[in-house]
Amino acid sequence: MRPEHRERARIEAATRVVDRHVASLRPPEEVGLEALVNDTLYHERRRLERERGGDPRSAEDSAFYHRIQKRLRHASARDLREMLDQIALRFASEIVGNFDDRVYKLSTTVVPTGLSVLLTAMSPGKLGSLSSLRHGLSDHVQIQGTVDHVRKLLDKGTLVVVPTHSSHLDSIVLGYAVHLMGLPPLLYGAGLNLFKNPVTSFFMNNLGAYRVDRKKTTGLYKEVLKEYATVALELDYNNLFFPGGTRSRSGAVEQKLKRGLLGTAVRAYVGNLQSRRDKPNLYVVPCTISYKLGLEAETLIDDYLKEVGKNRYIIEDDEFSRPRQVLNFMSNLVSLDSRVVITFSRPLDVVGNYVDEEGRSLDPRGRVVDAASYVSDGGAPVHDAQRDEEYTNELSSAIAREFLRDNLAMSTHVVGYALLDMIQRENPDMDLYRLLRTGGRSPSVTASDLATETERVVGALRRSAKGPRMSDELARDPKAIVDDALRAFASYHTHPAAVRRGDRVFHENRNLLLYYGNRLKGYDLGRNLSRAEGATAEPAGARA
Amino acid sequence: MTRDECIGVIGAGNWGTTLAKVLGDNDKRTLLWARRDDLCREINETRQNSKYLPGFSLGPSVEATSDLERICKSTSLLIAVVPSHTMRETARELGNHVNGEHVIVHATKGIEQGTFKRMSEVLREETCVRKIGVISGPNLAKELAARQPAGTLVASRYDEVFERAHAALHNDYFRV
Numbered sequence: 001m002r003p004e005h006r007e008r009a010r011i012e013a014a015t016r017v018v019d020r021h022v023a024s025l026r027p028p029e030e031v032g033l034e035a036l037v038n039d040t041l042y043h044e045r046r047r048l049e050r051e052r053g054g055d056p057r058s059a060e061d062s063a064f065y066h067r068i069q070k071r072l073r074h075a076s077a078r079d080l081r082e083m084l085d086q087i088a089l090r091f092a093s094e095i096v097g098n099f100d101d102r103v104y105k106l107s108t109t110v111v112p113t114g115l116s117v118l119l120t121a122m123s124p125g126k127l128g129s130l131s132s133l134r135h136g137l138s139d140h141v142q143i144q145g146t147v148d149h150v151r152k153l154l155d156k157g158t159l160v161v162v163p164t165h166s167s168h169l170d171s172i173v174l175g176y177a178v179h180l181m182g183l184p185p186l187l188y189g190a191g192l193n194l195f196k197n198p199v200t201s202f203f204m205n206n207l208g209a210y211r212v213d214r215k216k217t218t219g220l221y222k223e224v225l226k227e228y229a230t231v232a233l234e235l236d237y238n239n240l241f242f243p244g245g246t247r248s249r250s251g252a253v254e255q256k257l258k259r260g261l262l263g264t265a266v267r268a269y270v271g272n273l274q275s276r277r278d279k280p281n282l283y284v285v286p287c288t289i290s291y292k293l294g295l296e297a298e299t300l301i302d303d304y305l306k307e308v309g310k311n312r313y314i315i316e317d318d319e320f321s322r323p324r325q326v327l328n329f330m331s332n333l334v335s336l337d338s339r340v341v342i343t344f345s346r347p348l349d350v351v352g353n354y355v356d357e358e359g360r361s362l363d364p365r366g367r368v369v370d371a372a373s374y375v376s377d378g379g380a381p382v383h384d385a386q387r388d389e390e391y392t393n394e395l396s397s398a399i400a401r402e403f404l405r406d407n408l409a410m411s412t413h414v415v416g417y418a419l420l421d422m423i424q425r426e427n428p429d430m431d432l433y434r435l436l437r438t439g440g441r442s443p444s445v446t447a448s449d450l451a452t453e454t455e456r457v458v459g460a461l462r463r464s465a466k467g468p469r470m471s472d473e474l475a476r477d478p479k480a481i482v483d484d485a486l487r488a489f490a491s492y493h494t495h496p497a498a499v500r501r502g503d504r505v506f507h508e509n510r511n512l513l514l515y516y517g518n519r520l521k522g523y524d525l526g527r528n529l530s531r532a533e534g535a536t537a538e539p540a541g542a543r544a
Numbered sequence: 545m546t547r548d549e550c551i552g553v554i555g556a557g558n559w560g561t562t563l564a565k566v567l568g569d570n571d572k573r574t575l576l577w578a579r580r581d582d583l584c585r586e587i588n589e590t591r592q593n594s595k596y597l598p599g600f601s602l603g604p605s606v607e608a609t610s611d612l613e614r615i616c617k618s619t620s621l622l623i624a625v626v627p628s629h630t631m632r633e634t635a636r637e638l639g640n641h642v643n644g645e646h647v648i649v650h651a652t653k654g655i656e657q658g659t660f661k662r663m664s665e666v667l668r669e670e671t672c673v674r675k676i677g678v679i680s681g682p683n684l685a686k687e688l689a690a691r692q693p694a695g696t697l698v699a700s701r702y703d704e705v706f707e708r709a710h711a712a713l714h715n716d717y718f719r720v
Binding site for chain 1: 640671672
């Protein structure tokens with residue numbers, strides 16, 4: 001956020017939240033206020049206990065809450081309100097991000113070229129020619145879909161870009177893609193852990209990322225965070241939210257989306273209408289980011305498979321925290337002529353209707369609808385928490401549908417799915433977890449069988465009405481698809497998912513097969529494959 | 545909520561006419577939609593729907609019309625009561641006139657032939673309306689028209705839908 005807006009957004013976010021609480025209190029006011037201050041103190045103290053011995057910020061927080069606690073004993077309603085204001089402002093101050101034009105220019109011009117130079121220096125043999133160096137990163141970031149449509153909407157309102165999330169690289173790659181499209185930078189929330197990575201923290205701090213501390217569990221903090229996003233949208237900052245909330249652990253395209261930040265879109269829209277802004281409309285642009293290889297695939301799928309991992313929301317020690325690993329990944333990305341493919345889906349309004357190029361909402365039959373009518377009561381725009389929550393649910397379903405439709409199936413996904421499916425069918429008596437651990441009766445399958453299975457999976461995907469898009473390499477013959485996937489697996493992972501030896505393909509890291517194959521979840525592949533065989537039953541061993 | 549003085553009932557069959565009668569008993573201004581002009585004329589002139597609800601008179605606040613657009617402009621609360629096999633066609637027509645502020649409560653039993661979709665799904669697919677609900681209960685039209693005590697349920701994801709349906713239909717013989 002630009003310096004001229006930072007203070008306004010900080011004060012506005014904190015004040016609105018506290019005002020809302022105070023307005024909802026029943027008399028005597030001090031009882032409710034004290035409960036809210038105490039609740040916040042409780043959650044913050046618990047957090048600080050968990051983080052004991054952490055950074056200097058934790059010590060400052062401890063001292064701050066200690067002072068609040070001391071004042072709490074003899075506080076009047078006015079004192080309590082003041083304490084709440086202080087806490088909310090403290091949260092808002094931490095959240096508010098910065099934007100530095102100079103850093104943005106540096107990152108979008110020098111960094112991609114610099115990265116290519118760096119990659120060449122690391123592995124000169126892998127970069128085929130000098131031309132690939134000249135083109136830099138832009139050669140490997142492919143943007144497709146409704147690019148022109150999105151550009152046109154920029155003149156008509158504020159954008160909320162909502163991408164799939166499978167890597168910490170997403171925000172960087174997407175930020176670069178937005179630059180290539182000629183759009184202004186997006187404001188986005190990044191986990192505090194990202195600010196700890198020395199390579200990226202400088203850019204996070206200066207490219208418009210605001211800080212999201214997912215360890216803060218108090219309701220007041222979450223409200224201030226959401227209100228900050230709302231104010232930013234009202235100030236016409238195009239935003240980026242990851243609606244999945246965190247990176248997809250399983251590798252699948254997100255279908256259960258978090259409604260918290262997403263709900264700020266409808267809230268900001270009502271605010272815009274009420275304040276009679278010239279361009280009150282908000283446009284939600286779903287976008288899928290597809291990688292042939294997953295930078296953090298091994299850590300993520302391990303985390304997914306661990307029972308305890310389901311609660312380990314924030315991973316601070318994954319591949320992204322190791323600069324050499326990131327560079328190795330990027331090097332392979334370039335040398336393999338692989339691409340990150342970003343697909344922009346059809347833009348939506350805040351209740352999930354499609355929007356045309358003029359920025360008008362369309363009903364399911366393509367008729368123009370007045371979007372403001374959804375949030376109006378007798379013609380006047382009004383906030384209605386329950387209604388808006390349901391609108392956000394509708395929006396969320398529409399985004400999930402677009403994710404499935406525009407997800408890009410690649411060779412690694414198809415071969416990962418096909419190979420694991422073959423292993424499962426060969427070992428019908430084993431549950432998935434045992435199979436992943438042991439590999440079943442045979443460590444390998446024949447390359448020709450895998451090619452046949454790959455062909456069947458590609459065929460079933462093409463028949464699916466829900467999507468996905470198919471990458472160019474899937475138009476090749478099945479053997480070439482298998483070769484392409486195996487080459488990619490071998491290029492980056494310490495323990496490749498599968499390797500070819502002679503005429504056989506050995507499944508060496510089945511967790512990774514599951515991770516890549518899961519990208520094709522949601523298309524009823526099991527059923528479609530069974531239908532193709534004329535069978536009625538699902539293949540043995542349901543997928544996790 | 546008493547935002548709208550007027551309520552639209554889409555469909556003047558047995559159940560639609562009965563619900564219009566309940567609304568009339570509640571003194572709510574009601575526009576009852578029938579596709580056929582002759583049926584509208586009969587209702588407006590005789591206060592009766594002799595084909596679908598013979599023997600019962602509709603209150604003076606009920607007016608029949610075949611003009612869907614007029615209904616949609618007059619009210620934002622619509623009660624859709626057409627047979628399930630004509631719901632899609634009617635909803636598509638309705639879709640030309642409604643906006644996001646409209647609320648539709650349907651009282652049609654059954655699912656769509658062929659697609660097996662619920663009526664609320666059909667309404668969702670054919671109109672821009674989001675605030676959709678359903679009214680259903682162990683109700684018989686003749687008993688309700690005779691003001692025999694009955695209860696029914698309104699379900700929706702939107703609080704506004706059941707609040708407004710309740711405000712329109714609930715009375716001392718019909719508990720919503």
